[in-house]
Amino acid sequence: MKLSAITLDCADPLALAAFYQQATGLEPHPMSNAGFASLGGSEGGLSLGFQRVAGYRPPSWPDQEVPQQLHCCFRVEDLDEAEARLVGLGAGRPEYQPNVSRWRVLTDPAGHPFCIIAGPGPTV
Known part of the structure; x- marks a missing residue:
């Protein structure tokens, strides 16, 4: 078994895909639309997907209300x-940062937390 995609819920798939395209350089899938958008995934690589969800509520990190x-x-x-x-x-940059010297917690425009980590290896 091989992981092929990670898909995030959101209110606006095309807008969120545009953010991650600029952030990562991944190419958009030509069949992306207002209900589902995707980046990368060519030649068996990992793709990032974004699916529209009615009534989407962004995560409330660091608390867990959402x-x-x-x-x-x-x-x-x-x-x-x-x-x-x-x-x-x-x-976005949440106020709470658990270890700013090693990683930073940011939020994408739909509110999903993601981390940037200092170190060698594939980079954005």
Whole structure:
């Protein structure tokens, strides 16, 4: 078994796909539409999907009134530079940061928390 896709619920799949496309450089799937959008996934790679959900409520991290249920982590070369770039693209920066010297918790425009982690390896 091989993981092929991760799909996030949201109110606006095309807008969220545009944010992640700018953040990661992944290419959009040509069949993306207002109900479902997808990035990457060519040649057996992992794809990121975004599906419209009626009445979508964003996670309320760090409290769990609306649980995050899932979050993605991305490796970056420079935390400060990546954070500034992502915030410039529309990411939010929650006040609570558990370990700012090693990783940063950000939220995408739909409210999903995600982490950027300093270190070697594939980067955004």
